[in-house]
Amino acid sequence: xxxxxxxxxxxxxxxxxxxxxxxxxxxxxxxxxxxxxxxxxxxxxxxxxxxxxxxxxxxxxxxxxxxxxxxxxxxxxxxxxxxxxxxxxxxxxxxxxxxxxxxxxxxxxxxxxxxx
Numbered sequence: 001x002x003x004x005x006x007x008x009x010x011x012x013x014x015x016x017x018x019x020x021x022x023x024x025x026x027x028x029x030x031x032x033x034x035x036x037x038x039x040x041x042x043x044x045x046x047x048x049x050x051x052x053x054x055x056x057x058x059x060x061x062x063x064x065x066x067x068x069x070x071x072x073x074x075x076x077x078x079x080x081x082x083x084x085x086x087x088x089x090x091x092x093x094x095x096x097x098x099x100x101x102x103x104x105x106x107x108x109x110x111x112x113x114x115x116x
Contacts, residue, residue, distance in 0.1 A: 030076070034115055047065070085105075102114075
């Protein structure tokens, strides 16, 4: 009997969330176009654009910074994204409540902010 009540409570709570349109931040896709602002390990700055495709925890990214093009693939676990882009260290982003992605690369020596 107790398990039945617990299941009903869980189903009722999930139904309420769906009906209210409440989706946890980690479930929201990060797919789309972003403006990139960053700082290289030597302190110089850069800007560019990024295209992200997010499908079931797999992420594909395409960066355009000046005349340079970079691409990478990675995984997403909630609000954290790891992307292998051909360097010895991945880019690691955290999705902020605003929808921006804040990341580090070059083993934490480079910084990048992606703005939707």
